[in-house]
Amino acid sequence: MTSAGAHIIDGKAFAAGLRERIKVAVPAFVTQAGRAPGLAVVLVGEDPASQVYVASKHKATLAAGMESFEHRLPADTLQEDLIALVQQLNADETVDGILVQLPLPKHLDEKAVVMAIDPNKDVDGLHVINAGRLANGEEALTPCTPLGSLMLLKDTLGDLSGLDAVVVGRSILVGKPMAQLLLGENCTVTMAHSRTRNLPDVVRRADIVVAAVGRAEMVKGDWLKDGAVVIDVGINRLDPEPGKDRGRLVGDVATAEALDHVRAITPVPGGVGPMTIAVLLRNTLVAASARAGLAKPGGF
DSSP states (O other): OOGGGOEEOOHHHHHHHHHHHHHHHHHHHHHHHSSOOEEEEEEESOOHHHHHHHHHHHHHHHHTTOEEEEEEEOTTOOHHHHHHHHHHHHHOTTOOEEEEOSSOOTTSOHHHHHHHSOGGGBTTOOSHHHHHHHHTTOOOOOOHHHHHHHHHHHHHHSOOTTOEEEEEOOOTTTHHHHHHHHHHTTOEEEEEOTTOTTHHHHHHTOSEEEEOSOOTTOBOGGGSOTTOEEEEOOOEEOOOOTTOSSOOEEOSBOHHHHTTTOSEEOOTTTSSHHHHHHHHHHHHHHHHHHHTTOOOOTTO
16 A cells, blocks of 8 residues: 555544534533533642643533533642542542543552542543453443544444454553453454564554554554554654754654555544543543433443
8 A cells, every 4th residue: 555545544633523522412411410520630740741631631621511620739749638639529429530640749659549539430441440341341431542542443444343453552541441442342452562572573464553552663664564554542752853942743653654554544643642632521421421320422
């Protein structure tokens, strides 16, 4: 396949459409539940990237017609104080989703904090109960990035049943839930990672490649089967070129090379990234509906 035939998957446009569908669905929830869905975001410390993410989530939540509750805590917050806030949000009937912005300062135990969140409000999908529900094929709150990636795959390919999929990366945030989602769509799934033997050969047999390993342009163009569809989850900043302040953002796939082989690929930036906040809103609406005893909104 030539680069002229490769389709660039526009995650930004798909995410905008998803956010619009959520915005349209929220008033029906308000009518039935008597309140808007509520998302609480907890930010500890002043990490610049986290501050940008939290501001974006706040803006998107309000734009969707939902309640946004922000809790900003100092970097030296004690573990017990953070857990106490999470427990307070668990008990708050106006809060349907709880997201603790990661990473946390080094002295805090991220796993313990995530485990303190009510699984039915765990809109990041990281609690072991949600991971277990997903593995069992049950209804679960699913991490936003893999669920957004699956939406892009289904929009591009339609039915995924029977396709060979390789997930490169085994994190609990992306790789492992991505593999479970693909199994749920009846794909034949291989989980690969940086220590997989003959990794190029493993990737080369895949109809679907999800790259989430965190290494800039690790997956080369000649690793890819002609006609494959590639979801590039990675976001890496290269060293600045001479005379420039900041380096380019690239994914885990060498996109320029990949275009000569693939049927479709997500760009970096503008591919998977915009899906994350849109799916967070989706998860909040789904959690709110479940908590209110309402049917899951159609189309989500």
